[in-house]
Amino acid sequence: MKNFINNLYKNQDLFYKVFLFLLTTFLIVYIFPKGGKFKYEIPKGKPWQYENLYAPFDFAILKAPEEIAAEEGEIRENHTPYYDLDPEVAGDVRANLEERFSRIFPDTLRRSENRRLRSFIEKISAEIFDRGLLQEIVPREPQQLIYLREGNEVTEITYENILKLNQVRDFLNRKIDQAQLQNFREELIGLFFDSIKPNVSFNESLTQSELKSKLNQISYTRGSVERGTIIVAKGEIVEGDKLQTLNSLKAEYESQVWSEANYNWVIVGYTLLVFLALLMLMLFIRKYRYDIFQNNIKVTFIYFNVALMVLLTVLVINFNVEYVYVVPLCILPLTIKGFFDSRLGLFTHVITVLLLGFIVPDSYEYMFLQIIAGIVTILTVSELYKRANLFITVGQITLVYIVSYFAFTVIQEGSIYEVETETFLMFLLGGLATLFVQPLIYAYEKLFGLISDMSLLELSDTNTKLLKELSDKAPGTFHHSLNVANLAEAAANEINANSMLVRVGALYHDIGKMQNPTYFTENQTTSVNSHDELAPRESAQIIIEHVINGIETAKRRNLPDRVIDFIRTHHGTTTVYYFLQKAKDEDGEVNEEDFRYPGPLPFSKETAILMMCDSVEAASRSIKEPTSKVIDDFVEKIINKQMKEGQFLNSDITFMEIQQVKKVLKRKLKNIYHLRIEYPE
Structure with missing residues (x-):
């Protein structure tokens, strides 16, 4: 027992490194998204280089995002909105009209004129509230159909049939002229404007609920592929329906419900790959940087940075995969070079990019861009303590990202018009985030006791x-x-x-x-x-x-x-x-x-x-x-x-x-x- 304790004490550094290695492997595998990994890279617009591909199971063909967006736009455009008609408003308005009539018009009016005015007011108010009066907030096309709901009854009418509050003056002037009551125009208009109020209102909740129901009924698939059907033959150009079918197969493969046995095998596969990648990093440090290998704090620092970059990338992918290039991955080689040397910085960067290649979309494009950017970082950065050098390096990194992405897009699309300028913005944001390396290095100095x-x-x-x-x-x-x-x-x-x-x-x-x-x-x-x-x-x-x-x-x-x-x-x-x-x-x-x-x-x-x-x-x-x-x-x-x-x-x-x-x-x-x-x- 005493010999065992002595051996344990003598080899405590080795045991710590093994523990650190296994802990980092576990953490990375734990934060990785779990699921199957499609084993083919889909070469958009290029020949299929693999063997003939047959459907491994039945699956539905997904519609392209453009098709779904067009269907949603058509539904929104043709959707019929709901309006509510309140029958109690008409009674309240009539009572107000009767009360105000005696105050506006004098008792000296002849009886015939009095009856004529009262008859006009009753007729016009009935016509207004029968059509419905609306205070317009969202203008619509005059011929657009709408649903006018009164209680449990719904009537389909055109939008122009409803009288708008801003149309009341013209409506009253026209009716006064027809009834030849021009002598009482101002009194009648004032009476109506003081008394009437809208009895029709837009029912936004019912309209949105109905719209949501229709949008939920959109089918995201068009047709299906049976198991054993050939999807693409070797040498065929991957475009159009074939491209969409391949994307559908990939999505189905990566999102299907895994059994417990399949899930466990996926975990085993991820563990082995992460284990091998981190083992290569440890062996590199032991063989070529033995002084660092002997220092547990420095080894911990390197593995901590690898795990941190993986964690940041996974968080961004879970939030929105389109922002994956905002993660300033080049901070890793900058930091490692700042504390140690460029060779170790580049090797650590490559290992980290290989790990991230498991989980990012378009993994070859992602790894190519990140490795090239890492090489540029190592080759260009010198004397990091000079602010001008850091800005120049970040500018070069951003430029390499943009040029590489442009080249990939031109190869895949065959046209410069398919280049997404939003992605350039992601590269610029990632470059700006790389400037955070200076305060990060200062924090690392205090946390790990290193010196830059x-x-x-x-x-x-x-x-x-x-x-x-x-x-x-x-x-x-x-x-x-x-x-x-x-x-x-x-x-x-x-x-x-x-x-x-x-x-x-x-x-x-x-x-x-x-x-x-x-x-x-x-x-x-x-x-x-x-x-x-x-x-x-x-x-x-x-x-x-x-x-x-x-x-x-x-x-x-x-x-x-x-x-x-x-x-x-x-x-x-x-x-x-x-x-x-x-x-x-x-x-x-x-x-x-x-x-x-x-x-x-x-x-x-x-x-x-x-x-x-x-x-x-x-x-x-x-x-x-x-x-x-x-x-x-x-x-x-x-x-x-x-x-x-x-x-x-x-x-x-x-x-x-x-x-x-x-x-x-x-x-x-x-x-x-x-x-x-x-x-x-």
Whole structure:
């Protein structure tokens, strides 16, 4: 049991990666839409390249969206609306007319005129309310049929038969002229306008209910295909009815009700494919990026981003599949490249696109566009911390999307007139969403403790609070750090290492000297040496402690771990040689471990470069009469000594790269000392 627990503890990193791998596989399979996957790509307008296709089961042929839209338009156009007639309005209006009549017309009217006016008012009001009076809101064609409902009875009439409120004045004027009552025109018009009100109203709920019922009766199919019937033969052009029949078969195949056994097999298939894709990503990281593979946080970050992109795409597809290109998938290679490198970014992007190819429509077109866009992203983006570069890259990505989509549409349709400009808008929105990569990288830095070029650029500013403090307390050390940073950056550029990272590491590698600055020669401004009154062992401990002090200071100031790594490793496990020799001269036998830096050894190209540049720059101050040969021998001696002590065994730097670094250091030191070529006499 004890051995089992020990093995479990020793292999905890491996167990975590297995757990992460299985968890990511489960999550992706869980969020994938479940159902059958049609095994053929339908080549619209091109020959059928597969074998003869026979119907695997009976299915109905779906109507094209244009046909259904035309039928819906015809139903809406010919639909008869409903209006309600309220019989109680006429009685109320007549009572109002009777009441207002006595107030408008004087008692001095002759009896015959009084009877004539009353008869006119009664006749006209009856005619108005028999026809129906409507306050028109939605104008209709005069000859359009409508249903006029009174109680349970419905009458079909033309729309022009109903009197509209805005037609009442003309109607009254015409009737007054016919009855020869022009002398009472104003009084009669005023009487009617003060008393009448509409008795017909549009019944929108009944109209819409009836329309919905008719729309629901539309048949979305036209004909059917029996099992075993040939659908398309090899070499036939896929267009017209054949295209619609194939689309109908695909829709039926992907939407049919699956039995529990079929569903389980679909899950097994998805699991195996996702398992293989994610396994390839894990194996790639293990083989070509072993330093990342050893870091569980970095592996988690990569798998988290893959799962996040799959989740976003699935959510958009479930909402509306037409918006699938709005998902800024190129954020993935941008992010991975920003934190790691372009090769890993492209490989991760391709794996993610392959996963999404299972669930998106027109999967070949989608994968082609996304992979090409990912390649363009990797090839064009450089120095992501520069805003102009990001905008240029996003513009190039959007342009590649548009050009690729245009080419696919022309191939499929054979005409530029079928290009959907709305899709171009989706590409533009996706490009704008890609700009979100900068705040996303910042969030990832805080969440996963990673560091990007943008953060390195901020840290490389010599006006930061920590570097200003170093300049004030230890000006010699600050000047030394600037020189080392320049040397290290040039060397890193020579061997294609991360020059920004090594420059930042060089600027901060000696911040531990701020606690005891006068114990380091570069900060001694007088002839008094603080070490003169100390034993060699005590002096060595003070010198060695600047590494520990630097690590503590860096952690207090929240410097990233990748920068702290330079503080830890810039002396490796070398010895404080001057005080070691002094102790041997004074005491004879000494314990060398008391004079040795705690390490660890440099474990990357960048940390190895800093060790070389730091040692060479510090020791170069002792050169009294520099010549080209002296500098060459001097650089060779220092770096060869480090190699002999095995200081670079854990870093992935090669002998050729070390020789290139030597060459850069020699050239830079000669420039610093302003050496000229010695011409023969």
